[in-house]
Amino acid sequence: MHRYRSHKCHDLRLENVGEVVRLSGWVHRLRDHGQLLFIDLRDHFGITQCVVDAEDPMFQEVEGIRVESVVTITGRVVERAPETVNAKLPTGDVEVRIDAFEVQSRAEVLPLQVNADEDAGEETRLRYRFLDLRRERAHRNLVLRSQIISSIRRRMVEQGFIEFQTPILTASSPEGARDFLVPSRLHPGKFYALPQAPQQFKQLVMVSGFDRYFQIAPCFRDEDSRADRSPGEFYQLDLEMSFVEQEDVFDAVEPVLTGVFEEFSDKRVPQPVPRIPYAEAMLKYGSDKPDLRNPIEICDVTDIFDGSDFAIFANNIKKGAVVRAIPGPGCGSRAICDRMNSWAQGEGAPGLGYIIFAEAGGRGPIAGRLDDAAIAALKERAGVDDGDALFFACDQADPAADLAGKARTKLGTDQDLLEKDVFRFAWIVDFPMYERDAATGKIEFSHNPFSMPQGGLEALETKDPLEILAYQYDIVCNGVELSSGAIRNHLPDVMYKAFEIAGYGPEVVDDQFAGMINAFKFGAPPHGGFAPGIDRIVMLIADEPNIREVILFPMNQRAEDLMMNAPSEVRPEQLRELHIRPAAPPQRKEG
16 A cells, blocks of 8 residues: 555545545544544545544544644545535545554644634735645635636647747836846846736747747736735736737637636626727726626716706816716615715715606706706616616716716626626727826827837828827726737837837837847738736636735735745845845935
8 A cells, every 4th residue: 555645535435435545634623522533634635534433542642633734544434324424525425444643744833724714814824825725715726727727728729829938037128017127147237127028029929930829928017916916926828929910819819718717617708709999998888997797888978068057067068078977777866876976075076966867857956957858868868767866977088987987886886786697708999009198298108019000100190199099909807807919010110100109219119129129120920919817817717806815825915925035135245246235215304
Protein backbone atom coordinates (compact mmCIF):
# COMPACT_ATOMS: atom_id res chain seq x y z
CA MET A 1 0.00 0.00 0.00
CA HIS A 2 1.20 3.53 -0.80
CA ARG A 3 2.87 5.27 2.12
CA TYR A 4 0.34 8.14 2.20
CA ARG A 5 -2.88 7.02 0.55
CA SER A 6 -4.65 4.31 -1.34
CA HIS A 7 -7.70 6.52 -1.92
CA LYS A 8 -8.60 10.18 -1.90
CA CYS A 9 -11.04 11.57 0.63
CA HIS A 10 -13.94 11.68 -1.84
CA ASP A 11 -13.51 8.14 -3.23
CA LEU A 12 -15.05 5.75 -0.73
CA ARG A 13 -18.55 4.34 -1.35
CA LEU A 14 -20.61 1.35 -0.21
CA GLU A 15 -18.77 -0.89 -2.68
CA ASN A 16 -15.58 -0.25 -0.69
CA VAL A 17 -17.03 -1.69 2.55
CA GLY A 18 -14.64 -4.27 3.99
CA GLU A 19 -11.54 -2.88 2.30
CA VAL A 20 -8.49 -1.67 4.24
CA VAL A 21 -7.64 1.79 2.96
CA ARG A 22 -5.20 4.58 3.68
CA LEU A 23 -6.13 8.29 3.58
CA SER A 24 -4.07 11.44 4.13
CA GLY A 25 -5.28 14.96 4.67
CA TRP A 26 -6.09 17.72 7.12
CA VAL A 27 -8.14 17.22 10.28
CA HIS A 28 -11.18 19.24 9.29
CA ARG A 29 -13.24 18.65 12.44
CA LEU A 30 -13.04 16.60 15.66
CA ARG A 31 -16.19 15.36 17.45
CA ASP A 32 -15.93 13.57 20.79
CA HIS A 33 -19.01 11.45 21.51
CA GLY A 34 -17.69 9.93 24.72
CA GLN A 35 -16.94 6.35 23.69
CA LEU A 36 -16.30 7.34 20.07
CA LEU A 37 -14.11 10.02 18.55
CA PHE A 38 -14.89 11.14 15.00
CA ILE A 39 -12.49 12.85 12.63
CA ASP A 40 -13.62 14.51 9.42
CA LEU A 41 -10.55 14.11 7.23
CA ARG A 42 -10.26 16.56 4.32
CA ASP A 43 -8.05 16.71 1.28
CA HIS A 44 -8.31 18.69 -1.97
CA PHE A 45 -11.02 16.34 -3.25
CA GLY A 46 -13.45 15.89 -0.36
CA ILE A 47 -14.13 14.67 3.19
CA THR A 48 -14.29 11.21 4.77
CA GLN A 49 -15.45 10.49 8.31
CA CYS A 50 -13.05 8.36 10.38
CA VAL A 51 -13.77 6.96 13.85
CA VAL A 52 -11.84 5.46 16.76
CA ASP A 53 -13.19 3.71 19.87
CA ALA A 54 -12.29 4.97 23.36
CA GLU A 55 -10.88 1.55 24.24
CA ASP A 56 -8.43 1.66 21.35
CA PRO A 57 -4.80 2.29 22.43
CA MET A 58 -4.44 5.14 19.93
CA PHE A 59 -7.54 6.97 21.19
CA GLN A 60 -5.50 9.32 23.38
CA GLU A 61 -3.15 10.27 20.54
CA VAL A 62 -6.03 10.96 18.19
CA GLU A 63 -7.86 12.93 20.87
CA GLY A 64 -4.91 15.30 21.31
CA ILE A 65 -4.57 16.30 17.69
CA ARG A 66 -5.54 19.85 16.66
CA VAL A 67 -7.70 20.68 13.66
CA GLU A 68 -5.76 21.41 10.46
CA SER A 69 -2.98 19.03 11.46
CA VAL A 70 -1.94 16.76 8.59
CA VAL A 71 -2.39 13.04 9.33
CA THR A 72 -2.38 9.66 7.63
CA ILE A 73 -5.11 7.21 8.64
CA THR A 74 -5.23 3.49 7.83
CA GLY A 75 -8.34 1.46 8.55
CA ARG A 76 -11.26 -0.63 7.37
CA VAL A 77 -14.25 0.83 5.52
CA VAL A 78 -17.57 0.13 7.28
CA GLU A 79 -21.15 1.00 6.46
CA ARG A 80 -22.76 3.67 8.59
CA ALA A 81 -25.93 2.94 10.53
CA PRO A 82 -28.96 4.34 8.64
CA GLU A 83 -29.56 7.07 11.21
CA THR A 84 -25.97 8.33 10.86
CA VAL A 85 -25.81 8.54 7.05
CA ASN A 86 -24.77 12.02 5.84
CA ALA A 87 -26.54 12.64 2.54
CA LYS A 88 -24.63 15.91 2.07
CA LEU A 89 -21.34 14.05 1.54
CA PRO A 90 -20.56 11.74 -1.41
CA THR A 91 -18.80 9.54 1.18
CA GLY A 92 -21.66 9.86 3.66
CA ASP A 93 -22.75 6.19 3.54
CA VAL A 94 -19.44 4.93 4.96
CA GLU A 95 -16.74 5.65 7.51
CA VAL A 96 -13.22 4.41 8.22
CA ARG A 97 -12.46 2.59 11.49
CA ILE A 98 -9.00 3.80 12.45
CA ASP A 99 -6.38 1.04 12.83
CA ALA A 100 -3.26 3.19 12.38
CA PHE A 101 -2.77 6.91 12.87
CA GLU A 102 0.35 8.85 11.81
CA VAL A 103 0.87 12.58 12.29
CA GLN A 104 2.65 14.16 9.34
CA SER A 105 2.53 17.76 10.58
CA ARG A 106 1.02 19.31 13.71
CA ALA A 107 -0.92 22.57 13.46
CA GLU A 108 -0.65 25.38 15.97
CA VAL A 109 -3.70 27.29 17.24
CA LEU A 110 -5.39 28.75 14.16
CA PRO A 111 -5.70 32.52 13.55
CA LEU A 112 -8.89 31.84 11.57
CA GLN A 113 -11.34 28.95 11.35
CA VAL A 114 -11.07 26.82 8.24
CA ASN A 115 -14.17 24.69 8.90
CA ALA A 116 -16.48 27.70 9.30
CA ASP A 117 -17.37 30.71 7.15
CA GLU A 118 -17.05 33.26 9.93
CA ASP A 119 -15.62 36.58 8.79
CA ALA A 120 -12.06 36.75 10.07
CA GLY A 121 -11.50 40.19 8.54
CA GLU A 122 -9.61 41.00 5.35
CA GLU A 123 -6.25 41.58 7.03
CA THR A 124 -6.26 38.19 8.76
CA ARG A 125 -7.54 36.41 5.68
CA LEU A 126 -4.83 37.87 3.45
CA ARG A 127 -2.03 37.48 5.99
CA TYR A 128 -2.94 33.79 6.33
CA ARG A 129 -4.20 33.32 2.78
CA PHE A 130 -2.87 29.75 2.69
CA LEU A 131 -5.36 28.94 5.47
CA ASP A 132 -8.13 30.97 3.87
CA LEU A 133 -7.67 28.97 0.66
CA ARG A 134 -8.39 25.75 2.55
CA ARG A 135 -11.96 26.98 3.05
CA GLU A 136 -14.49 25.43 0.71
CA ARG A 137 -15.63 28.65 -0.97
CA ALA A 138 -12.14 30.02 -1.64
CA HIS A 139 -10.86 26.62 -2.72
CA ARG A 140 -13.79 26.19 -5.10
CA ASN A 141 -13.26 29.64 -6.63
CA LEU A 142 -9.64 28.93 -7.49
CA VAL A 143 -10.45 25.53 -8.97
CA LEU A 144 -13.13 27.24 -11.05
CA ARG A 145 -10.59 29.82 -12.21
CA SER A 146 -8.25 27.08 -13.41
CA GLN A 147 -11.06 25.31 -15.24
CA ILE A 148 -12.19 28.53 -16.93
CA ILE A 149 -8.66 29.31 -18.14
CA SER A 150 -8.27 25.76 -19.48
CA SER A 151 -11.58 26.10 -21.32
CA ILE A 152 -10.60 29.47 -22.80
CA ARG A 153 -7.24 28.13 -23.92
CA ARG A 154 -8.88 25.11 -25.59
CA ARG A 155 -11.45 27.27 -27.37
CA MET A 156 -8.77 29.64 -28.66
CA VAL A 157 -6.57 26.83 -30.01
CA GLU A 158 -9.60 25.26 -31.72
CA GLN A 159 -10.08 28.54 -33.60
CA GLY A 160 -6.53 28.51 -34.90
CA PHE A 161 -4.94 30.93 -32.44
CA ILE A 162 -1.29 30.33 -31.52
CA GLU A 163 -0.16 30.98 -27.94
CA PHE A 164 2.94 33.12 -27.40
CA GLN A 165 4.47 34.70 -24.31
CA THR A 166 5.43 38.34 -24.72
CA PRO A 167 8.18 40.04 -22.63
CA ILE A 168 7.64 41.07 -19.02
CA LEU A 169 10.59 43.48 -18.88
CA THR A 170 9.96 46.17 -21.47
CA ALA A 171 9.99 49.93 -22.05
CA SER A 172 7.79 52.45 -20.29
CA SER A 173 5.03 53.92 -22.45
CA PRO A 174 2.23 56.41 -21.79
CA GLU A 175 -0.77 54.03 -21.79
CA GLY A 176 -2.91 55.70 -19.16
CA ALA A 177 -1.94 54.12 -15.83
CA ARG A 178 1.27 54.33 -13.82
CA ASP A 179 4.03 51.90 -14.75
CA PHE A 180 5.81 49.63 -12.32
CA LEU A 181 9.48 50.46 -12.95
CA VAL A 182 12.44 48.10 -12.66
CA PRO A 183 15.88 49.73 -12.37
CA SER A 184 18.64 48.39 -14.61
CA ARG A 185 21.90 47.28 -12.99
CA LEU A 186 23.81 47.28 -16.29
CA HIS A 187 22.49 50.63 -17.50
CA PRO A 188 22.70 53.15 -14.65
CA GLY A 189 19.83 55.61 -14.49
CA LYS A 190 17.66 53.61 -16.88
CA PHE A 191 14.58 51.54 -16.12
CA TYR A 192 12.53 48.74 -17.52
CA ALA A 193 8.76 48.78 -17.05
CA LEU A 194 6.43 45.89 -16.38
CA PRO A 195 3.85 45.82 -19.20
CA GLN A 196 0.49 47.45 -18.56
CA ALA A 197 -0.65 45.19 -21.40
CA PRO A 198 1.15 43.39 -24.26
CA GLN A 199 -0.36 45.97 -26.65
CA GLN A 200 2.66 46.80 -28.80
CA PHE A 201 4.08 43.29 -28.71
CA LYS A 202 0.87 41.63 -29.88
CA GLN A 203 0.64 44.06 -32.78
CA LEU A 204 4.25 43.29 -33.63
CA VAL A 205 3.32 39.58 -33.69
CA MET A 206 0.90 40.41 -36.51
CA VAL A 207 3.57 42.41 -38.34
CA SER A 208 5.83 39.35 -37.94
CA GLY A 209 3.50 37.35 -40.16
CA PHE A 210 1.57 35.29 -37.62
CA ASP A 211 -2.16 35.28 -38.28
CA ARG A 212 -3.80 34.71 -34.87
CA TYR A 213 -2.10 35.16 -31.48
CA PHE A 214 -3.28 34.77 -27.90
CA GLN A 215 -1.97 34.37 -24.38
CA ILE A 216 -3.25 34.45 -20.81
CA ALA A 217 -1.23 37.56 -20.15
CA PRO A 218 -0.15 39.09 -16.83
CA CYS A 219 -0.52 42.87 -16.82
CA PHE A 220 0.87 45.34 -14.31
CA ARG A 221 -0.59 48.74 -13.44
CA ASP A 222 0.11 50.89 -10.42
CA GLU A 223 -3.58 51.65 -9.80
CA ASP A 224 -5.78 51.94 -6.74
CA SER A 225 -7.91 48.99 -5.71
CA ARG A 226 -11.62 48.64 -6.49
CA ALA A 227 -14.13 45.85 -5.99
CA ASP A 228 -13.67 44.84 -9.64
CA ARG A 229 -9.96 45.70 -9.97
CA SER A 230 -7.04 44.25 -8.09
CA PRO A 231 -4.11 46.59 -7.45
CA GLY A 232 -0.79 45.77 -9.03
CA GLU A 233 -1.44 42.91 -11.40
CA PHE A 234 -4.20 41.15 -13.27
CA TYR A 235 -4.59 38.63 -16.06
CA GLN A 236 -6.32 38.97 -19.40
CA LEU A 237 -7.05 36.86 -22.45
CA ASP A 238 -4.93 38.83 -24.87
CA LEU A 239 -5.54 38.21 -28.59
CA GLU A 240 -4.85 39.73 -31.98
CA MET A 241 -5.91 38.80 -35.53
CA SER A 242 -4.66 39.82 -38.98
CA PHE A 243 -6.72 40.78 -42.03
CA VAL A 244 -9.89 41.34 -40.03
CA GLU A 245 -12.63 43.88 -39.67
CA GLN A 246 -14.55 44.61 -36.49
CA GLU A 247 -17.20 41.93 -37.02
CA ASP A 248 -14.51 39.29 -37.60
CA VAL A 249 -13.14 39.95 -34.12
CA PHE A 250 -16.64 39.73 -32.67
CA ASP A 251 -17.27 36.43 -34.49
CA ALA A 252 -14.09 34.97 -32.97
CA VAL A 253 -14.44 36.29 -29.42
CA GLU A 254 -18.18 36.03 -28.85
CA PRO A 255 -18.43 32.20 -28.88
CA VAL A 256 -15.42 31.94 -26.55
CA LEU A 257 -16.89 34.23 -23.91
CA THR A 258 -20.53 33.12 -24.14
CA GLY A 259 -19.42 29.49 -24.33
CA VAL A 260 -17.38 29.76 -21.12
CA PHE A 261 -20.26 31.43 -19.28
CA GLU A 262 -22.64 28.71 -20.48
CA GLU A 263 -20.20 25.94 -19.54
CA PHE A 264 -19.59 27.06 -15.97
CA SER A 265 -22.93 28.60 -14.99
CA ASP A 266 -26.57 27.60 -14.85
CA LYS A 267 -27.64 31.09 -15.88
CA ARG A 268 -28.98 31.94 -19.33
CA VAL A 269 -26.68 33.65 -21.84
CA PRO A 270 -28.95 35.24 -24.48
CA GLN A 271 -27.50 35.44 -27.98
CA PRO A 272 -26.73 37.02 -30.38
CA VAL A 273 -25.00 39.74 -28.39
CA PRO A 274 -26.39 43.18 -29.31
CA ARG A 275 -24.20 45.93 -30.79
CA ILE A 276 -24.90 49.29 -29.13
CA PRO A 277 -23.24 52.50 -30.38
CA TYR A 278 -21.52 54.48 -27.64
CA ALA A 279 -23.79 57.52 -28.15
CA GLU A 280 -26.90 55.36 -27.83
CA ALA A 281 -25.55 53.67 -24.69
CA MET A 282 -24.86 57.02 -23.04
CA LEU A 283 -28.35 58.28 -23.93
CA LYS A 284 -30.43 55.19 -23.05
CA TYR A 285 -28.39 53.88 -20.11
CA GLY A 286 -26.21 56.79 -18.98
CA SER A 287 -23.17 54.52 -19.13
CA ASP A 288 -20.87 52.86 -21.64
CA LYS A 289 -21.08 49.67 -19.58
CA PRO A 290 -24.85 49.22 -19.24
CA ASP A 291 -26.47 46.46 -17.23
CA LEU A 292 -29.06 45.17 -19.67
CA ARG A 293 -30.80 43.14 -16.97
CA ASN A 294 -32.29 46.48 -15.94
CA PRO A 295 -35.34 47.23 -18.16
CA ILE A 296 -35.28 50.99 -17.48
CA GLU A 297 -34.31 53.11 -20.49
CA ILE A 298 -33.46 56.80 -20.23
CA CYS A 299 -34.81 59.15 -22.88
CA ASP A 300 -34.05 62.70 -24.02
CA VAL A 301 -36.84 65.19 -23.26
CA THR A 302 -34.90 68.42 -23.82
CA ASP A 303 -37.28 69.57 -26.56
CA ILE A 304 -40.33 69.22 -24.30
CA PHE A 305 -38.82 71.50 -21.64
CA ASP A 306 -37.26 73.93 -24.11
CA GLY A 307 -39.24 77.18 -23.82
CA SER A 308 -41.53 75.72 -21.13
CA ASP A 309 -42.72 77.53 -18.00
CA PHE A 310 -40.45 75.38 -15.86
CA ALA A 311 -37.81 78.10 -15.78
CA ILE A 312 -35.00 76.14 -14.09
CA PHE A 313 -34.77 73.65 -16.95
CA ALA A 314 -35.70 76.12 -19.71
CA ASN A 315 -32.95 78.57 -18.70
CA ASN A 316 -30.34 75.82 -18.43
CA ILE A 317 -31.29 74.53 -21.88
CA LYS A 318 -30.50 77.97 -23.30
CA LYS A 319 -26.98 77.53 -21.82
CA GLY A 320 -26.48 74.19 -23.57
CA ALA A 321 -27.94 71.82 -20.97
CA VAL A 322 -29.97 68.72 -21.82
CA VAL A 323 -32.76 67.00 -19.91
CA ARG A 324 -32.73 63.25 -19.44
CA ALA A 325 -35.83 61.43 -18.16
CA ILE A 326 -35.47 58.25 -16.08
CA PRO A 327 -38.64 56.14 -15.66
CA GLY A 328 -39.41 54.94 -12.13
CA PRO A 329 -41.77 51.95 -12.44
CA GLY A 330 -43.95 51.65 -9.33
CA CYS A 331 -42.33 54.76 -7.83
CA GLY A 332 -45.47 56.92 -7.81
CA SER A 333 -45.25 57.92 -4.17
CA ARG A 334 -43.94 61.12 -2.59
CA ALA A 335 -41.79 59.13 -0.16
CA ILE A 336 -39.89 57.31 -2.93
CA CYS A 337 -39.44 60.50 -4.94
CA ASP A 338 -38.14 62.41 -1.93
CA ARG A 339 -35.66 59.60 -1.23
CA MET A 340 -34.41 59.76 -4.81
CA ASN A 341 -34.04 63.54 -4.55
CA SER A 342 -32.01 63.20 -1.34
CA TRP A 343 -29.91 60.48 -2.94
CA ALA A 344 -29.12 62.76 -5.90
CA GLN A 345 -28.03 65.52 -3.54
CA GLY A 346 -25.74 63.03 -1.86
CA GLU A 347 -24.21 62.39 -5.30
CA GLY A 348 -23.37 66.10 -5.59
CA ALA A 349 -26.32 67.11 -7.78
CA PRO A 350 -28.74 69.92 -6.86
CA GLY A 351 -31.49 67.31 -6.80
CA LEU A 352 -33.56 65.05 -9.01
CA GLY A 353 -36.81 66.55 -10.29
CA TYR A 354 -39.79 64.26 -10.75
CA ILE A 355 -43.39 63.91 -11.89
CA ILE A 356 -45.76 61.36 -10.39
CA PHE A 357 -48.33 60.04 -12.86
CA ALA A 358 -51.92 59.21 -11.88
CA GLU A 359 -55.31 59.06 -13.56
CA ALA A 360 -55.75 62.78 -12.99
CA GLY A 361 -52.47 63.55 -14.79
CA GLY A 362 -49.13 64.55 -13.33
CA ARG A 363 -48.34 65.60 -9.78
CA GLY A 364 -45.37 67.39 -8.26
CA PRO A 365 -43.61 70.76 -8.54
CA ILE A 366 -42.54 70.22 -12.16
CA ALA A 367 -45.97 69.05 -13.29
CA GLY A 368 -47.49 72.25 -11.94
CA ARG A 369 -45.40 74.30 -14.41
CA LEU A 370 -46.23 72.23 -17.51
CA ASP A 371 -49.38 72.12 -19.60
CA ASP A 372 -51.37 68.93 -20.19
CA ALA A 373 -49.88 68.39 -23.64
CA ALA A 374 -46.31 68.49 -22.30
CA ILE A 375 -47.15 66.07 -19.46
CA ALA A 376 -48.83 63.70 -21.95
CA ALA A 377 -45.79 63.93 -24.24
CA LEU A 378 -43.42 63.05 -21.35
CA LYS A 379 -45.59 60.10 -20.37
CA GLU A 380 -45.71 58.74 -23.89
CA ARG A 381 -42.02 59.21 -24.70
CA ALA A 382 -40.82 57.64 -21.45
CA GLY A 383 -43.35 54.79 -21.66
CA VAL A 384 -44.58 55.24 -18.09
CA ASP A 385 -48.04 54.46 -16.70
CA ASP A 386 -50.21 55.67 -13.88
CA GLY A 387 -48.56 54.78 -10.58
CA ASP A 388 -45.08 55.37 -12.02
CA ALA A 389 -42.77 58.34 -11.59
CA LEU A 390 -40.49 60.08 -14.05
CA PHE A 391 -37.24 61.56 -12.76
CA PHE A 392 -35.20 64.24 -14.51
CA ALA A 393 -31.50 65.11 -14.75
CA CYS A 394 -30.81 68.54 -16.25
CA ASP A 395 -27.17 69.47 -16.90
CA GLN A 396 -24.55 69.49 -19.62
CA ALA A 397 -24.60 66.25 -21.61
CA ASP A 398 -21.88 64.29 -19.77
CA PRO A 399 -22.89 65.06 -16.15
CA ALA A 400 -26.57 64.61 -17.05
CA ALA A 401 -25.81 61.18 -18.48
CA ASP A 402 -23.76 60.28 -15.41
CA LEU A 403 -26.50 61.20 -12.94
CA ALA A 404 -29.23 59.61 -15.06
CA GLY A 405 -27.21 56.41 -15.36
CA LYS A 406 -26.64 56.20 -11.61
CA ALA A 407 -30.34 56.90 -10.98
CA ARG A 408 -31.29 54.14 -13.44
CA THR A 409 -29.05 51.70 -11.59
CA LYS A 410 -30.41 52.70 -8.18
CA LEU A 411 -34.04 52.47 -9.30
CA GLY A 412 -33.47 49.09 -10.90
CA THR A 413 -31.89 47.75 -7.73
CA ASP A 414 -34.25 49.39 -5.23
CA GLN A 415 -37.36 48.28 -7.14
CA ASP A 416 -35.96 44.77 -7.72
CA LEU A 417 -36.33 45.14 -11.48
CA LEU A 418 -33.17 43.33 -12.57
CA GLU A 419 -33.72 40.17 -14.58
CA LYS A 420 -32.72 37.07 -12.61
CA ASP A 421 -30.42 34.19 -13.53
CA VAL A 422 -29.04 35.65 -16.72
CA PHE A 423 -25.78 36.99 -18.12
CA ARG A 424 -26.59 39.77 -20.59
CA PHE A 425 -23.68 40.71 -22.82
CA ALA A 426 -23.44 43.77 -25.06
CA TRP A 427 -20.89 45.11 -27.51
CA ILE A 428 -20.40 48.86 -27.20
CA VAL A 429 -19.13 50.21 -30.52
CA ASP A 430 -18.32 53.49 -32.29
CA PHE A 431 -16.44 55.18 -29.46
CA PRO A 432 -15.25 58.75 -30.06
CA MET A 433 -11.63 58.89 -31.16
CA TYR A 434 -10.98 62.04 -29.12
CA GLU A 435 -12.41 63.98 -26.19
CA ARG A 436 -11.77 67.40 -24.72
CA ASP A 437 -10.21 67.59 -21.26
CA ALA A 438 -12.64 69.58 -19.11
CA ALA A 439 -9.87 71.24 -17.09
CA THR A 440 -7.37 72.15 -19.83
CA GLY A 441 -9.56 72.23 -22.95
CA LYS A 442 -6.95 70.04 -24.67
CA ILE A 443 -7.94 67.41 -27.24
CA GLU A 444 -6.98 63.95 -25.95
CA PHE A 445 -7.44 60.33 -27.00
CA SER A 446 -10.67 59.08 -25.49
CA HIS A 447 -9.90 55.39 -25.55
CA ASN A 448 -6.98 53.61 -27.24
CA PRO A 449 -4.43 55.74 -29.13
CA PHE A 450 -3.55 52.80 -31.40
CA SER A 451 -7.07 52.54 -32.86
CA MET A 452 -7.92 53.12 -36.50
CA PRO A 453 -10.14 56.18 -36.95
CA GLN A 454 -13.28 55.59 -38.96
CA GLY A 455 -12.59 57.33 -42.27
CA GLY A 456 -8.82 56.94 -41.91
CA LEU A 457 -6.46 59.78 -42.78
CA GLU A 458 -9.16 61.75 -44.63
CA ALA A 459 -11.28 61.96 -41.46
CA LEU A 460 -8.29 63.12 -39.42
CA GLU A 461 -7.49 65.85 -41.93
CA THR A 462 -11.01 67.12 -42.66
CA LYS A 463 -13.31 66.50 -39.68
CA ASP A 464 -13.71 68.09 -36.26
CA PRO A 465 -11.67 65.76 -34.00
CA LEU A 466 -14.57 65.50 -31.55
CA GLU A 467 -16.78 64.13 -34.33
CA ILE A 468 -14.38 61.38 -35.41
CA LEU A 469 -15.36 57.88 -34.37
CA ALA A 470 -12.92 55.01 -33.97
CA TYR A 471 -13.06 51.30 -34.63
CA GLN A 472 -13.01 50.73 -30.89
CA TYR A 473 -15.26 48.42 -28.95
CA ASP A 474 -15.94 47.13 -25.45
CA ILE A 475 -17.80 44.08 -24.29
CA VAL A 476 -19.77 44.33 -21.06
CA CYS A 477 -21.70 41.76 -19.05
CA ASN A 478 -24.31 42.65 -16.42
CA GLY A 479 -22.84 46.13 -16.12
CA VAL A 480 -19.22 44.98 -15.79
CA GLU A 481 -16.72 45.90 -18.50
CA LEU A 482 -14.87 42.73 -19.45
CA SER A 483 -12.69 44.13 -22.19
CA SER A 484 -11.73 46.85 -24.61
CA GLY A 485 -10.47 46.26 -28.11
CA ALA A 486 -9.98 47.90 -31.48
CA ILE A 487 -9.12 47.56 -35.10
CA ARG A 488 -5.59 48.91 -35.02
CA ASN A 489 -4.02 51.85 -36.77
CA HIS A 490 -1.37 50.06 -38.87
CA LEU A 491 -0.42 52.94 -41.20
CA PRO A 492 2.46 55.23 -40.14
CA ASP A 493 1.04 58.38 -41.76
CA VAL A 494 -2.32 57.85 -40.06
CA MET A 495 -0.63 57.23 -36.71
CA TYR A 496 1.52 60.36 -36.93
CA LYS A 497 -1.56 62.44 -37.76
CA ALA A 498 -3.66 60.87 -35.01
CA PHE A 499 -1.02 61.70 -32.41
CA GLU A 500 -0.49 65.17 -33.85
CA ILE A 501 -4.16 66.02 -33.18
CA ALA A 502 -3.67 64.92 -29.56
CA GLY A 503 -0.63 67.22 -29.24
CA TYR A 504 2.19 64.73 -29.80
CA GLY A 505 4.73 65.43 -32.50
CA PRO A 506 6.36 62.73 -34.67
CA GLU A 507 9.41 62.73 -32.41
CA VAL A 508 7.22 61.56 -29.51
CA VAL A 509 5.81 58.70 -31.58
CA ASP A 510 9.29 57.73 -32.77
CA ASP A 511 10.61 57.77 -29.21
CA GLN A 512 7.75 56.31 -27.18
CA PHE A 513 6.56 53.73 -29.73
CA ALA A 514 9.74 53.11 -31.68
CA GLY A 515 9.37 49.37 -32.03
CA MET A 516 5.85 49.54 -33.43
CA ILE A 517 6.12 52.59 -35.70
CA ASN A 518 9.36 51.27 -37.23
CA ALA A 519 7.74 47.89 -37.89
CA PHE A 520 4.76 49.51 -39.60
CA LYS A 521 7.15 51.07 -42.14
CA PHE A 522 8.06 47.60 -43.42
CA GLY A 523 4.61 46.33 -44.31
CA ALA A 524 1.94 45.76 -41.67
CA PRO A 525 -1.31 43.86 -42.20
CA PRO A 526 -4.67 45.33 -41.15
CA HIS A 527 -5.26 43.81 -37.73
CA GLY A 528 -7.40 44.04 -34.62
CA GLY A 529 -7.63 42.56 -31.18
CA PHE A 530 -9.19 42.31 -27.82
CA ALA A 531 -8.29 41.49 -24.20
CA PRO A 532 -11.05 40.28 -21.83
CA GLY A 533 -10.11 40.29 -18.15
CA ILE A 534 -9.76 36.78 -16.71
CA ASP A 535 -10.27 37.93 -13.11
CA ARG A 536 -13.55 39.69 -13.95
CA ILE A 537 -14.83 36.72 -15.96
CA VAL A 538 -14.24 34.40 -13.00
CA MET A 539 -15.70 36.94 -10.57
CA LEU A 540 -18.96 37.09 -12.53
CA ILE A 541 -19.28 33.33 -13.02
CA ALA A 542 -18.45 32.65 -9.36
CA ASP A 543 -20.96 35.34 -8.35
CA GLU A 544 -18.39 37.04 -6.14
CA PRO A 545 -18.79 40.78 -5.38
CA ASN A 546 -15.05 41.34 -4.87
CA ILE A 547 -12.33 40.38 -7.32
CA ARG A 548 -9.93 39.36 -4.54
CA GLU A 549 -12.10 36.29 -3.92
CA VAL A 550 -11.01 34.77 -7.24
CA ILE A 551 -7.28 35.61 -7.10
CA LEU A 552 -4.86 33.11 -5.57
CA PHE A 553 -2.76 35.50 -3.50
CA PRO A 554 -4.26 39.00 -3.80
CA MET A 555 -2.94 42.22 -2.32
CA ASN A 556 -5.00 44.33 0.04
CA GLN A 557 -6.54 47.68 -0.87
CA ARG A 558 -3.25 49.44 -0.12
CA ALA A 559 -1.37 47.20 -2.60
CA GLU A 560 0.36 45.25 0.18
CA ASP A 561 1.05 41.54 0.26
CA LEU A 562 0.62 40.93 3.99
CA MET A 563 1.64 37.29 3.71
CA MET A 564 5.01 37.97 2.05
CA ASN A 565 5.54 41.44 3.59
CA ALA A 566 5.70 43.20 0.23
CA PRO A 567 6.59 45.86 -0.60
CA SER A 568 9.61 45.77 1.69
CA GLU A 569 12.87 47.56 2.18
CA VAL A 570 15.94 46.05 0.54
CA ARG A 571 19.57 45.87 1.60
CA PRO A 572 21.78 48.93 0.96
CA GLU A 573 24.13 46.88 -1.21
CA GLN A 574 21.23 45.99 -3.51
CA LEU A 575 20.47 49.66 -4.01
CA ARG A 576 24.14 50.43 -4.69
CA GLU A 577 24.21 47.76 -7.41
CA LEU A 578 21.24 49.47 -9.04
CA HIS A 579 22.76 52.96 -8.67
CA ILE A 580 19.82 54.09 -6.51
CA ARG A 581 19.96 56.35 -3.49
CA PRO A 582 16.73 56.37 -1.42
CA ALA A 583 15.16 59.78 -0.92
CA ALA A 584 12.75 60.32 1.93
CA PRO A 585 9.45 62.01 1.02
CA PRO A 586 9.36 65.72 1.92
CA GLN A 587 8.19 66.49 5.43
CA ARG A 588 4.77 68.13 5.65
CA LYS A 589 4.96 71.51 7.34
CA GLU A 590 2.66 71.93 10.31
CA GLY A 591 0.52 74.99 10.80
